Amino acid sequence: MKTVFELLAALASGLFTGGALFMHFVEHPARMELGPAMAVPSFAAMYKRAAKMQPLLAFLSFFGGAAAWFGGANAWWLIGGIIMGSLFPYTIVMMLPLNKELTDPGLDKNSPRTLELLDRWGNLHKYRAFTALVAFVVFLLLLRCA
Secondary structure, three states: OHHHHHHHHHHHHHHHHHHHHHHHHHHHHHHHHOOHHHHHHHHHHHHHHHHHHHHHHHHHHHHHHHHHHHOOOOHHHHHHHHHHHOHHHHHHHHHHHHHHHHOOOOOOOOOHHHHHHHHHHHHHHHHHHHHHHHHHHHHHHHHHHO
């Protein structure tokens, strides 16, 4: 059963990481090229979908790492899970208020403030992508050493 949890942790973190890296290197830069008036509706549509997928993947990775450790795997599985779990408080404290502002129907899409919000979101999202990548690499190294 430990192996199932190890694979769950690695797979979920890999999927999360892939999505986060795609968002960082492809989707958000492309959205920014559109200008704020078009970027905001694009962000809102993306956010509605990502808000369902990303927390689930982060949780499954956290749970898989913790369950693998509880089942006898070494402490690095727990550490990888905690790294993924750290995305929850970061997202709630740092990004959720920004997400709410960007999805507010009353937001003036043509104001300089809107561009600032989009830039700030991109900068904050870098942390999520990097953190997920660290956890995924930890899990891959652990699978390789198993």
